[in-house]
Amino acid sequence: MDLSARRQPPTVRLRRLAAELRGLRTAASLTREEVSEQTNINSATLYRIETAKVRPQRRTLLALLDKYGVTDETRRNELIDLSKQATQLGWLQAFESELPDEYTAYISFEAEACGVRNYECLFVPGLLQTEDYARAVIAGAVPIADDGYVERRVEARLKRQASLQKDDPLNLWAIMDEAVLHRMVGGTKVMVEQLTALANASKQPHIVVQVVPFSVGAHPGMPGSFAIMDFPETADPDLVYIDSMAGELFLERDADVRRFTVIFEHLRAAALSPVDSARLIREVADRMK
Structure with missing residues (x-):
């Protein structure tokens, strides 16, 4: 077993490397079992490499490239460089051991995305939450959490928002159910500040905020919240993220991405x-004052 292959939060680069290696194996007409037998790379390790669970050790990657007949030096160096970059987590590195694996994965993907289409039915999207609102949401959603846990989650959530303020900001299209505006999270003061911040954020050219009003009645978002992440490279297909009481889930099959x-x-x-959404948000905030 290749014990040096270590588990880490998936990144877009690791996901791309996994796809490249799967494609090379398929092009070589080899099964995973055949590669394992002929290279002495443990089949479980090979599976984890091809599903972006781990980054391959350099010698493992070179053995795979040799087996797949990748002899062009430029191509080999591209894949080696991709593997080296696959562990770059930036600020997330400090939170890696404290956040759930799926949430860490979501943050790492979000940090490399060029756009996020987010629908929320219960609360303001995390990228647009104020500090006090985020603290109230996290404390309320995890009632057994201690103060330290809550504060670290708040800190991580606020750091995510830097992606909206960089020179080439993330494009965010946020849609939420009107119920989000009326749920009194953290008290009146917190909600007024949050709704005001939400209305102000909608003025940014890279942020679109829409509200599905109660008058619509039943709608396709009622089953639950989700986010669709778009990436700048065509080699990195869109990714759907679903967070529910049953757990967190990533979907990347074309059919699933199209459905969402x-x-x-x-x-x-x-x-x-x-x-009209911004007008409604401000009206609700004014009624709360």
């Missing part, structure tokens, strides 16, 4: 326009 893209488009059509 269609759902998002229906929600966008059902929601108030960005201008």
Whole structure:
């Protein structure tokens, strides 16, 4: 077994490397079992490499490239460099041991995305939460958590928001159910500040905020929240993230991505326009004062 292959939060680069290696194996007409037998790479390790669970050790990667007949030096160096970059987690490194694996994975993908289409039915999207609102949401959602846990989660959530403020900011399209505006999270003061911040954020050119009003009735977003992440490289397909009481889930099959893209488009059509959404948000905030 290749014990040096270590588990880490998946990154876009690790996901791309896994796809490249799966493609090379398929092109060489080899099964995973055949590669394992002919290279002495443990089949379980090979599976984890091809599913972006671990980054291959350099000698393991070279053995695979040799087996797949990749002789072009430029191509080999591209894949070696991709493997080296696959562990780059930036600020997330400090939180890696404290956050759930799936949430860490989501943050690492989000940090490399060029756009996020997010629908929320219960609370303000994390990228647009104020500090006090985030603290109240996290404490309420995990009632057994101690103060230290809550504060670290709040810190991580606020650091995520830097992606909206960089020179080439993340494009965020956030749609939420009107119920989000009325749920009194953290008390009146916290909610007024949050709704005001939400309305102000919608003025940014890279942020779109829409609200699905109660008057719409039943709509496709009622089963639950989700996010679709878009990446700048065509080699990195869109990814769907679902967070529920049953656990967190990533979907990357074309059929699944298309299904949630269609759902998002229906929600966008059902929601108030960005201008009318901002007006409603401010009206709700004014009524709370």
